[in-house]
Amino acid sequence: MRRLAGLVMVLGFYASVGQGLTDDMKATEEQLYASTKQINQFFRRFNGEEDDRGDRYYEGDKKYRDSGLRRKYLPMLFDEEAGSSEDVRKDFVKQLTDRKTPVFLDFHRDDWVAEVNAQFRFKGQDVTALLYMKLQAQGQGYEWVIDDVSFEPFKTFFEKDTSDQKQFIHPMSHELEFMTLRKAFANNEYPEQYTPRSYEPDYLTLFLYEMKRGNLKFKTVKNVRFHFFDIGGWYFELANFNRPGYNTGWLISNLMKIQNDQQLALLKAYVYDKN
Amino acid sequence: MNYMKHILVAVTLLMGVSAFAQTNVDPRRKQAIDSLALEKVKDLSKYISIIGDKQTQFSEAQRVMDRAEELFAPDSEMGVSSLSREEISYYKVREYFERLMALNYDKVTIKWYDIHYISDLERQPDGTYVGVITIYQRFEGTSDDGMSYKDTTKKDITIYVKKKETQIAGRTIEFWDVLLGDVRVTETSA
Structure with missing residues (x-):
């Protein structure tokens, strides 16, 4: 709440710039400033590449990728209603903003x-x-x-039977010029059982x-959501939250520390609905 | 007049052609392109307000629709959804304007929030740069019987930045121009 209040104070200044807006529009405008409006803005806020008003910082600018700026932005990039552990989030932010080995998102290179x-x-x-x-x-x-x-x-x-009772083409079929195929395919809904175990x-x-x-x-x-698989050893999911308030737009809806390659492979299989 | 304004801004980009032709857009060049793109988006906002206004004469609305259409690349579409209807409806730009003009209210007020968010420019395979500008619109429609409707919509507008050529005093001059493309319109809960 303290973070949000701070943000509202900053946004209050910018809202006053708006001309000819009704009071309820001004209130809405504050929320719209706070919202992470594009994936592009998520990248910039994550990396500390823009100011409070959304104007871009470029390489060479004093505040570009400033770790203090990132420590302010990153906690606001989580879906507050997701219920993920505060400690896990803190670990994530701490690791990303480490002064010696900071982690940034790369639009073209990241997985x-x-x-x-x-x-x-x-x-x-x-x-x-x-x-x-x-x-x-x-x-x-x-x-x-x-x-x-x-x-x-x-x-x-596709329902592949891999049990010992599954149908098969017997191992001497080659001597018969594979005439066994005729029976194998006759009235068979599941010809995939004649494929290797590795078949997908x-x-x-x-x-x-x-x-x-x-x-x-x-x-x-x-709808659309995004999966970031290995950002400094973390997986996170990004989803769009269209709701009243300040915690809206593109936000991290799921966060997980990746322990090893095997866990990452399992996670990818899950995301790609291959389990 | 608007055309001249765009040409003038575009010409200011001429000096940076060689730097801009590289993979990354030079920040100063990017800011000049952003200004040009934002001019077009502001023109579009103005045209939408005029087209939606019930005080606008039919002939004037048609003329403004022509101007508005000129801002867009051919075949651009508006993809529209609302809080009550998740499915996106797709309209050609002209059709979208005509539907806006035909809305069954006696008074329509369209205002724009003082927010615009401009993305980075990404290069697509043919070398054209593409970006997205996000703006927010407030719509209020009232009928004489007292019925009223209000909504806030987010408009994510594609911008295409292309290299073009023109003849000035017999010389071929290259410049970068901006065209608007597909627009995604979503109703917000804000």
């Missing part, structure tokens, strides 16, 4: 992904797909590309195939 919850029309029904988007260097600049997809109709379509269906390819065949039509985006 981060956008999870886009989108609606499609598929076989006469509205269905949700999660598109995982990544930035990729291309030509003279960058582009967002679809890295993977989670799509429920595909997930339930490539949902993105299937998704694009259905789209190219005209079976899958984009309707709309419902």
Whole structure:
């Protein structure tokens, strides 16, 4: 609360700049200043690259990436209603703002992904797909590309039996020029049981195939969130909070210290809905 | 008149062409581009207020819509959602203005908060720079029977910064111009 009160005092000055605004608009304007309005602003506040009014600090400016500035901004970048531990947050901020080894976000180089919850029309029904988007260097600049997809109709379509009772193609089939395939595929809903143990269906390819065949039509985006996987040994999730008050906009909704590579791999599998 | 104003601001960017053609935008150049982009966004804000105003004559509204459309790159769209309707509706820019003009209120007041947030410029694969400017609009519509509606909407406006050429006194001069692109309109709870 003390942090918010301090911020409101600072914002009060800027709100007075507004001309011809009604009183309720002035109150709203203070909240809008406080809101983290763009992902870009999240990056800048996280890194300490802008002033209270949102004007950019550049390399060489006295306050650019100032650790004091960052210690002021970073605690305000959490969703206050998420209920994450205050101690964990403090550890996170302390590590990021360490004077010798500070950690900053890098738009182009960091391991981060956008999870886009989108609606499609598929076989006469509205269905949700999660598109995982990544930035990729291309030509003279960058582009967002679809890295993977989670799509429920595909997930339930593949059910691989890996038990000892599973159907198989016997090991002397080669002597028969694999005539055993005829029986294997006859009336078989699950031909995936004839694939190696390591087989994983490539949902993105299937998704694009259905789209190219005209079976899958984009309707709309419902919401977006972001996952930052390894920022100085931390994972965090970024989500948009559209609500009254000062703790709004793009905020950290989930925070976790990564202990080792195995935990990071498990976390990625979870985020990509591969568990 | 606006066109001339934009040309004048654009010409001020001429000196930095070589620096700007590199991957990172020089901060001073970026500030000049921001000013130009903000001019266009302010023009758009002004045009929207005029188009929405019920006192505006039909012919005048049509003329302002033409001017407003000129600010945008071809095929730009407005993606609109509200607190009560999560799904985004997509409109061509002209269609959005026409719907605004046709709103069924007797009095409409559109005001703009004194907030604008300008993102960094990122280069896309074809070399064009792209950024986003965020502004906030206050809408109030009232009917003669006393019914009224108010909302605050956030408008995230794409800006494209492109290198162009023009002839001045027989010489080919390169300059950087700004066009607006797709706009995401969301109702805020604030």
